[in-house]
Amino acid sequence: MVLVHHLSGTVVSGRYQIEKKLGQGGFGQVWSATDLTSGSQVALKFLLSDSRDDAERLLREAQILYRHHGHPHVVRYLDSDFAHVPPYIVMERCAFSLERFVTGALAWRDSAALLQHACLGLLNIHSAGGFHRDLKPGNLLIAVNPDNTLCLKVADFGLARQPTTENPSITRHLGGTFGYIAPEVLSGFPFSAAADIYSLGVVFLELLTGTRDGFALDRSDSPPALKQLVRAMMKSRPSHRPSLQDVANSVWQILNQASPTVEKSSLADWAAPLALGGLLAMMFAGANSRKWDAKAGRYRDARGRFV
Secondary structure, eight states: OOOSSSOTTETTTTTEEEEEEEESSSSSEEEEEEEEETTEEEEEEOOOOOOHHHHHHHHHHHHHHHTTTTTBBBOOOEEEEEESSSSSEEEESEEEGGGGGTTTOOOOOHHHHHHHHHHHEEEEEEHTTOOOOOOOOOGGEEOOOTTSOEEEEOOTTTTOOOOSSSSSGGGGSOOOOOOOOOHHHHHHHHHHOOHHHHHHHHHHHHHHHHSSOOGGGGGOOOOHHHHHHHHTOOOOSSGGGHHHHHHHHHHHHHHTTTOOOOOOGGGGGGOOOOOOOHHHHHTTTGGGEEETTTTTTEETTSOOOOO
């Protein structure tokens, strides 16, 4: 086991000043840090074990993030060092995850906009024949853009697969977090894009209702079309679930009261802005007091201090 429990205050690779632990998964531990070269806030994911399989998972995650670098709805890859002990990858640091909002208190328009952001982030890996395999609130992060708008980003690709470049049989192994895993995967069938759709449906059921009980949708004040969409995403048969393309189109129609046909190449142009209602507005009540320092890549408060 690699010890990464006492990193606070240390400088990694002469560049990253470690601050505090943000979270821990099955094989990695994530810490916040300051990039001493740019002054920006970043997140470092360290390998927790000496396992060769886990090392390959971390490498695969770095490769997937690099492959989708620059996509507005995928957490941004910045750096990595696999010669370091323990190995690590560096990503942009987001404000928080959707775990804060699985209480049913989020306005349905915000939930719908977040759902569309998630679809846009996942489309790249699905269009390449791959899957995420561990969609849950903790792996869907909220970032604050320089103009103080919010953006959902898909993160944690440690279980993700790209069968176009890997052995497809690996997608038969059970992966994910119980409560979000599609029923066919639990029954031993191969993982597919439809299983990601199911998991995403469960996440947004939680956002709308505060529970993973589908019957709670009946009590939600969401539009009937949005309830119907979430139910369709959680159909027991994979073939009965909509594709990410269909989900994104449906959300656009629900939010805009229109019926356009959105082509895959132009989906990013239709990303719904977050309404900043209710809980999100409270979370960022003081955002306007901050000023973006483009040179440092960080925010400063009214006194000029980095925040």
